[in-house]
Amino acid sequence: MRDVIYKHAGGIRGGKQLKAFAPSGPSSGYLPASMVDVALDFTALQKAGSMLGSGAIVILDETTCMLDMALNAVRFYRNESCGKCVPCRVGSQKMTDMLARWTQGGLSETQYKAELELLDELSTAMAQASICGLGQIVPAPIQSVLKHFRAEIDAHVLKGQCPSGICFTAAGRAGEANRVGIRP
């Protein structure tokens, strides 16, 4: 993976630090920079909890907010859901709502714990019950972020802080308000 980023693609723009990467678009989940030496083949990626799917690699630098990226991916799935089965149609919206709320912060410890539990249940249901791959993969980005970047999410939800300075700015909030909920 390191070779792909630094050798073949010419490194990160502006010499910034690598934060995370998705070997196969958001569907494969985000892996942290520490795993950059993973080999780009099926078994190695599977072992790392990811996959070599479409092969559309996403590279994130140090200025990105991981929760924002997860939200962005879920919102994308929601928009692309065909609406046929319940878990995908409703679940993708419920997950979008949940993550959007996390980016606003202000939850108590107990609330957060309950939310995490609910997210887990929702993720399992979507992965197990959706008809096609789209619904089954919706939970992947947020689950990977929870696994590798848990501290960043805690900061958002409990302290109202975005380590990357994206979520709690006026611009961020205005943009979010427009993006939550269904499109007209």
Next chain:
Amino acid sequence: MSTASAPPGMVDITIDGKAVRAPAGTTVFDAARMNGVAIPTLCHLQNQTPVGVCRLCLVDTGARVLAAACVRPVEPGMKVVTNSEKVLGARKTVLEMLMADHPSPCARQQHSGDCELETHAKAAGIKQPRFAKRTISRGKDESSLAIAVDHDACILCDRCIRGCDEVKTNFVMGRMGKGYSTGIAFDLNAPMGDSTCISCGECMVSCPTGALTNKGVVGTEITTGPGAQGFEAEELLRIPVFKGVSGTFLEMNRGAIVKRTFRKGEILCKEGEFGSTAFFITEGTAQVSISTPIAHVKTQGGSQGFFKRLTSTLVGRDEDKRDEEARDRTIPIDGSVDLNYGNPVAEFGPGDLFGEMTCMNFYPRSATVRATTDVVAYEMLRNVLDIMMKNKTFRAQIDQSYKQRALENHLRGVPMFSDLAPDFIEHLKGSIELQRFAPGQLITQQGDPADSFYLVRIGFVKVSENYPGGELVLAYLSRGDYFGEIGLLGGGLRTATCTALDHVELVRISGDDFRQMVERFPSVRKGLEAVAAERYASNQKRMQMVHSVPIDQFLSQGLMEAQSLLILDLENCTRCDACVNACADAHEGVTRLVRDGLRFDQYLVATSCRQCRDPLCMVGCPVGSIRRRNSLEVIIEDWCIGCGLCARNCPYGNINLHPFEVMAEDPERPGRKKAVIQQKATSCDLCTHLQEPSCVYACPHDAAHRVDPKVFFAEMLGQGSAK
């Protein structure tokens, strides 16, 4: 688990550890259901193709992900788990998601407490969904007069869509949009009221939630009018026979049932009038009668001199006996009793239902009903009566009332049953079965084994026989008629196909009872055998006719069945219309012939009754007074009430209504009489009272002839020698 391998076409699986064998192709859902394992579902209905979209019927088959049981076929060796924590957890989350968006309690839950989603959610222990509620409403559609749409209560199970497209093949409904904003839509997302929806209601009855609900049609014409009173559904439910009917249904059909109070002497309904309601009396008594004179039209000639004076008069069968006239002692009417020929009056009381035929089949009223005391009655439209008839309590009372009051008359109305002993009729009261058939439904099929005998109680039954090239209608049977005896007495196979023409109710007498009856009562056997032989012979005769003439002419003109045709030789005819005038003169101004019709070579076959292959005139007669004689001629019985339906049904205009001035009871002043016009249906009588039909006699150019078509056209067609 059994060790033997499954026979071909069968598959062995386990469901929750239990060995189960099912035919290949069976879904896991059905295999489980057949073995007593209930799997919850929202989108699956027995009468629709499964789609597997609600994901509630999830089961674990050991695959990577859970499978929807309603679409997953069984596979050899499959191990199905329906109740693991994983399965139950996923089902619960699916329900919780749906409940988060559900406007609970939805319209259906509020009305009848049986919203399927809310029921399943409750069973799964979901009280307060933890997910965020729907933020943007998908809206409501109130544009249809009959059905309310609440898009927010819709779970997109597609049951309405399949109901509309698959079950009713109306193809109005579909989905619109995608993802979370998907919704059901009518046409190209038109408001339901503006769409091509015909309000059949299939979507509504298919809907598991309150997304599609009955708006309750209010303000129909029946809620107004004489003696109408509003009432609450609870009031109705207190009446014993309404027990068990859904209160919500009555509430929603408020406009389709009305309580009426009639004062003594007031008329509930009048014979011959069109209507669409049935009456159920709860208090008081009413007299049912036929006021049109029980008689048929007879044309009588005066002196036989040059100036003949002809008059049409009404005479009963006792004064003027016609060939093969029915000798029934009772007149069938649209109620739980039959009327006596000599004195056509009977009484209805509390618990009596009448007007079923009018209500279900829209036939004219068969008799006049007048309150003899103050009467309280519920008048209902077809949808309410239909539901009532499906209600066990009501149904039992109506059936009981029929068995007690009408069965005996009904049986004895058939002349050959008049010898049945009272104890046998009592026995039949306990063993007969009342059966209902929907329009178009097959009752018996030609060639099938005969196992029962039927009496027609309500509606019309078409009796037909197949022959190469088509179907020949042998008869239309209505109330008081019976069928099935030929098969039982003869070879044990049905000789004809019987189909319900409209909403039909039959009294079924089992083959055993029938055999017992003919063994015990030789006169019944003799009578039945005679009739069966006669029916059989006339059917055979007709079938032979069908085979012996060119089929297309027979089909298109129906000429060969006619007994006596009026033909006009167009080479001689000057179109002076003297024949028509003569007919009118002979029948007091009402002509029974029109100088128009089909042409055959140089002959015009004038419009006069041709005893059609398919006698449409007989369909719908509310009192069963028009029928075929065995000679195929159409005869109108004395108890015609002049409603005019047969005249309207005749495609050739060959039945006319003849008005008569008669003295009848004055509705405004009971006890006094006044002159009123009563109509009677008539068809060509061939002027049998004269030496020659008036039309033929009157023709100045020797162009009009009455001929036997079989002889005449046989010559015409070159089979015989010239005249």
